[in-house]
Amino acid sequence: MSFFQKSSTRTAPKTATVDPTLQPWVEKYRPKTIDDVSAQEHTVAVLRRTLTSTNLPHMLFYGPPGTGKTSTILALARQLYGPDNFRSRVLELNASDERGIAIVRDKIKNFARQTPRAQAVASDGQTYPCPPYKIIILDEADSMTQDAQAALRRIMETYARITRFCLVCNYVTRIIDPLASRCSKFRFKPLDPTSTSSRLTQIASSENIAVSDDVVKTLINTSQGDLRRSITYLQSASRLSMSTNPPTPIVPSDIQEIAGVVPDTVINSFAATLGIDIITDEMDVDDGLPTRAKGFNDIRSKVKQIVREGYSAAQILSQLHDLVVEHPTLAAQKKANCALVFAEADKALCDGADEELWILEVGLQVHKAVS
The missing domain is CATH 3.40.50.300 (P-loop containing nucleotide triphosphate hydrolases)
Structure with a gap:
């Protein structure tokens, strides 16, 4: 009997022990x-x-x-x-x-x-x-x-x-x-930013990860109310941060890269070329953005530059759509005209149309609509 007791004592930890570092955070913090x-x-x-x-x-x-x-x-x-x-x-x-x-x-x-x-x-x-x-x-x-x-x-x-x-x-x-x-x-409704922020901050604290308010805000914006997705992005960013010695701080651009979204700098630059005023948190026009395009060649050049970066056309147009619709100073009629352009482009891309041509088409139409 004592032999079996010793045997079970020796083998039990092997089946019960789970390395927490190998566990996905969505399961760890379920x-x-x-x-x-x-x-x-x-x-x-x-x-x-x-x-x-x-x-x-x-x-x-x-x-x-x-x-x-x-x-x-x-x-x-x-x-x-x-x-x-x-x-x-x-x-x-x-x-x-x-x-x-x-x-x-x-x-x-x-x-x-x-x-x-x-x-x-x-x-x-x-x-x-x-x-x-x-x-x-x-x-x-x-x-x-x-x-x-x-x-x-x-x-x-x-x-x-x-x-x-x-x-x-x-x-x-x-x-x-x-x-x-x-x-x-x-x-079950999509999580509001306050609840998501609270949960992400709690997880980051438990994992001893320093995350800024900008990083949390980027996680919320890229996950669109999906808490599971935002926790996965945070874990991936943490692994990326820990891959260097010493560890590098997590920045919003890391989250955008992991999430597969187009960086804000690229979207803002494209929007400024089309004639949309880019408003910062301080409600000032960003001086580092390009000037408004004067014609077809300027817009085509900007589109070629974006396409060479390999970004998805659907993702570009989705983020540009959000920027236009949520713009604080753009007139409602101009927003409506732009929305029609985005809808037509979305249908064309779903049908398999050429991505570069439709980014160019949207750029030209939006440039005309906001003039």
């Missing part, structure tokens, strides 16, 4: 409880009440990527069942990989029909509600086929007493109406 979920106050308030009543309906979480949908239901399940019962009570499937009708009829149905075992004593010494039902989490449920969703309807009704479903998706319109009507809907 919310452990629903109170840790950022910026989804309404959803968290409703789910917090279910923890006290333990009466959980079928649920449908929908909203943009990176807003905490999967993290919320996993955190709720851990708070309901605890570490000992989590594996036996919760089935998580990614519907983009397992989305056929065979999976619904076999794997999901077999799990749903099993009666939950009696509550086990929690090994961590805490008491968990552990309600008398299981939870099946179908991530990316909008990727399920129509037949699979139809087959799921009957299973949800038949085994509702012992199994609850949580469908997670980005596009709620892709969930068939009979399925959506059986669920309580929770909309």
